Amino acid sequence: MKQSQIFFPTLKEVPTEAQIPSHKLMLRAGLVRQLGAGIFSYLPLGYRIAKKVMNIIREEMDAIGGQEFHLPALNPIEIWEQTGRVEAMGDVLFHIKNREGLVLAPTHEEIITFHARQHIHSYRDLPQIWYQIQTKFRNEPRPKSGVLRGRQFTMKDSYSLDATREGLDASYEKHASAYRNIYSRSGLKFFVVGASSGAMGGSASQEFMVESPYGEDTCAVCDSCGYAANIEVASSALSAAERIADNNSTEEFATPGARSINDLINGYNIPEERCAKSVVYIVDSKPVLILMRGNDELNEAKLQSALKAVNLRPAEAAELLEITGANAGSIGPVGLKTPALIIADNLLRDANGMVSGTNRDGFHIRNIDFNRDFTVSSFHDLRMARAGEQCSNDCGNALRVVNAIEVGHIFKLGTKYSSALGATFLDENGTENPIIMGSYGIGVERIIACFIEQNHDDKGIFWSPAIAPYHVHILGLNIKKSEITREVSEKLAQQCAEAGLEVLYDDRDESPGVKFNDADLLGLPVQVIAGERNIKDGKIELKIRATGERKTVEIDKAIDEIRDILRI
């Protein structure tokens, strides 16, 4: 393809609306243009990349027996009402104003289940894997970070339909391995978080993550054994302190001005591990006092799952006073004004010799014994894991806590949607059961943007051959003046194409400097620099964009060299 004939509008300046590298580079390299908040147009080179990503996805989905559908984005709202998701989605669901009863689909569980109900009647019709690569609409409140969070975006979504829990496990595992292949083939470095599949199915889910300072998720990762978990569930290898020998009775002492654990540590010389911090939450309308060791941070997600709570929030100042009799900074488990459920973090199991508030402003109490002085109703892992703590697998390595972007999600749905919509089948015994489902999503734009986040420098992108818009960039230097350069460039372009390589030939009447900059910005894997001086010696220069490595090779050997570099 001749560059003079394609629409490839590059930008020299960084557009002000773009904050992160992938967003800046996708605009600068002429891959996309923004039409509105969270709405992007793919330009031709950008769409070539998207098609390559979609093809990789399609091949891997076909390889696990997936059958490709194309479902409408326009959905009757009744179906969404039947599963309760019009409410659950809230503002994220786009409603159509001038045509009552239609919504724009943010995902397709409902529609898949609707078709399954129409045509799946027997265990003999199962299993099925149905997928599509299609446009999704979500009214994201603050679309930012370019195509990473769009209001309209492309998703591969698939759904497994099974007759048994074991069948669901198998469909889920097939997706897990297809997803690994998709990201690896695209050239993404990724990690997986979440509970892996248990033997009997259930509600396992895994997220495929890419480490990035711009990610909206936080994860703990171990670079040694590969442990990775969302911070909401991550744990580390800390263990509870041993009980101390001097088990004296409790004693109040004045602590004027001490309002935090650090005030106790610094002002009263109390070691951090002897401090028990009390936090009060209102959990499903009831007060709960939670004890954490030292400065450990309470992890709300862990608290929620430990108590199987629906709603929880920290108690407000007035509630705190009413429940404990004191203000924040002086509260504790002994002598509460109003009885409250008391739970504690695992690291405080059997603890004694502890210091805590007394529920009297300006006082604390020492020598608290968790087995003697009050009743802890249960112990749980409630703390936020921290960077530098040891991995909970036996590898002894320090955890890193990183931001990450979710590029995919696999999820054992079970029968939530099939029950709600009445999608049932008759099993071998003639009993009617709801179909057991899984749901699996991948964001196409997130693969592209995450790839750029991981593979760029100041000058531009460097694509992997698998998803590059073209494989080879031939830069014909000064071809208006040098006939021989033009001839050799054209011939090489033709030979590359004959060899099955996708070539972009920069035949524009631009200076070498402009061509070099545009080539580095677009980032095709191999640049062929065709300059008269080398050509007169029968040679041509190759540059590998990712490494910057340059080689001067015989013109006749150029194609073999390029294929070698690209490994295709």
Ligand code: ATP
């Ligand atoms: P997030 O927490 O980032 O909003 P999600 O949990 O809503 O993601 P899913 O509903 O599981 O995402 O969708 C499946 C995949 O679709 C995600 O893993 C992600 O790759 C992609 N995706 C989701 N929302 C968007 C969006 N607004 N823009 C681009 N891609 C998206």
Ligand code: MG
């Ligand atoms: Mg979302």
